Amino acid sequence: MRLFLGFIFLVLTVYATPIKPQHDSIIDQNKVIVEEQSEDNFEDEFSDEFQDSDGKEIYDPFSGYNRSMTGFNDYMYINILNPVASGYSYVMPEPARDGIGNMFENIFFPIRFVNNILQLKFMNALEETGRFVINSTFGLLGFFDPAKTHLDWQPHKEDFGQTLGFYGVGPGPHVVLPFLGPSNVRDAFSKIPDYLLDPTTAYIVDYPRDIPSDFWSTMAIRSVYWVNKASLHQGEYENLKKDAIDLYPFLRDIYEQKRIKEIEE
Amino acid sequence: MKKLINILLLLLAINVYALSIEEENIATVMKTKIDLVTTLLQNKEISKENKSKQIFKTFDPVFDYPLMSRLTLGKQWKKLSHEQKKEFEELFTAKLKQSYIDKLDLYTDEKVIIKETKKVKKTRIKLFTELIGKEENFEIIYKFHKSKKNKDWMIYDVEIIGVSIMQTYRKQFAGILKTESFEVLLKKLKNKVN
Numbered sequence A: 001m002r003l004f005l006g007f008i009f010l011v012l013t014v015y016a017t018p019i020k021p022q023h024d025s026i027i028d029q030n031k032v033i034v035e036e037q038s039e040d041n042f043e044d045e046f047s048d049e050f051q052d053s054d055g056k057e058i059y060d061p062f063s064g065y066n067r068s069m070t071g072f073n074d075y076m077y078i079n080i081l082n083p084v085a086s087g088y089s090y091v092m093p094e095p096a097r098d099g100i101g102n103m104f105e106n107i108f109f110p111i112r113f114v115n116n117i118l119q120l121k122f123m124n125a126l127e128e129t130g131r132f133v134i135n136s137t138f139g140l141l142g143f144f145d146p147a148k149t150h151l152d153w154q155p156h157k158e159d160f161g162q163t164l165g166f167y168g169v170g171p172g173p174h175v176v177l178p179f180l181g182p183s184n185v186r187d188a189f190s191k192i193p194d195y196l197l198d199p200t201t202a203y204i205v206d207y208p209r210d211i212p213s214d215f216w217s218t219m220a221i222r223s224v225y226w227v228n229k230a231s232l233h234q235g236e237y238e239n240l241k242k243d244a245i246d247l248y249p250f251l252r253d254i255y256e257q258k259r260i261k262e263i264e265e
Numbered sequence B: 001m002k003k004l005i006n007i008l009l010l011l012l013a014i015n016v017y018a019l020s021i022e023e024e025n026i027a028t029v030m031k032t033k034i035d036l037v038t039t040l041l042q043n044k045e046i047s048k049e050n051k052s053k054q055i056f057k058t059f060d061p062v063f064d065y066p067l068m069s070r071l072t073l074g075k076q077w078k079k080l081s082h083e084q085k086k087e088f089e090e091l092f093t094a095k096l097k098q099s100y101i102d103k104l105d106l107y108t109d110e111k112v113i114i115k116e117t118k119k120v121k122k123t124r125i126k127l128f129t130e131l132i133g134k135e136e137n138f139e140i141i142y143k144f145h146k147s148k149k150n151k152d153w154m155i156y157d158v159e160i161i162g163v164s165i166m167q168t169y170r171k172q173f174a175g176i177l178k179t180e181s182f183e184v185l186l187k188k189l190k191n192k193v194n
Helices: A002-016 A028-047 A063-091 A094-107 A109-118 A122-137 A160-166 A185-197 A204-232 A236-243 A247-264 B002-042 B048-062 B065-079 B082-104 B165-179 B182-193
Strands: A174-177 A181-184 B111-121 B124-132 B137-146 B153-160
Touching: A063 A094, A063 A174, A063 A204, A063 A236, A063 A247, A094 A122, A094 A204, A109 A122, A109 A160, A109 A185, A160 A185, A160 A247, A174 A185, A174 A247, A181 A185, A181 A247, A236 A247, A236 B082, A247 B165, B002 B048, B002 B111, B002 B124, B002 B153, B048 B082, B048 B153, B065 B082, B065 B153, B065 B165, B082 B182, B153 B165, B165 B182
Parallel strands: none
Antiparallel strands: A174 A181, B111 B124, B124 B137, B137 B153
């Protein structure tokens, strides 16, 4: 009996000891090469995961234009939007800027609502509606976000590009839009329905009355939105930019990967 | 004999536990590491330099930098000489660390929640975490592989809101190497590190 236990113990210990390869007989130089080769083969196991970046070339017919537009946007951001935003944040305390940001997000409710419905995400649409009702009233026109802080009702950002993606529309070639930054053909066209759903848009239907003032008031509201948003994210773009070895493909890739993820969700 | 069977079962149970603990450890080990780093970051008295030094001390053992260097170059890696591989590995590791240090400037008081681990393949595990920001939460996925060298689970990629860090580098390098030589790529990388 004791012998048997001893045998089991022996078997287990042998089993538990890792088998060490006998390298001693091989000279050092060979060892390096052998190791390197096995590492190379090892890499192939990962190729399925990162496949699309190798072999297949990225279809990017607008790359020339995109590159220069990336440069333009980068210049505008660093030299115009950013200084304005930092001046604005100097006079406007952060809680106020948070509140203004919240108000904008609250006003954009129809965009999220319609796109959630179109993607058959009814529960999300319901939660969004609840958020809009609570935040517009108790949240003082959306300045505060009691729906999130008190009721834990989360926003569900969806736009028309995601809706199209949901129904299987591919992104198409990458396009960098002036001022708005990275996009693709699908998402760029999708900005039109979202723009029409946006309550801060001066509707084209109104035009016989007062085009210029409507257009300019829309632009003014947009500017406040962008400056406010930039003021809440100061330094982030510059920080991200430092990571890039080549800025345009870097930003393009981040955008496209992020969109795939957003559509999946 | 019944006693023997009991002992055998017990031994088996211990053995199974010992086998699975490695994988299960991933979440707990990462949690202690991340918690350590979070408290470190919240301490305002330690200099940034010391902070990053200590952070790398905690994270370096779980990051497979050599593999990451290999992965970013893809098929091009095999075409390089031994010296070129070494040089690239050094530079790329430095670049990864540099960009991490840069990110520390953005830290305010975010916290990280460990959510779950998912075994994607026999040798791949994804650890899902969430960074709790002021306005939004961000999903961060740490991708582990089972290292063939030391049988440890090590990180080979980090995915932030769907953006794989390895993938972005891979595409940039592939783009550069399409028109430029490897030496140009090294030079570009060198400029970024310093």
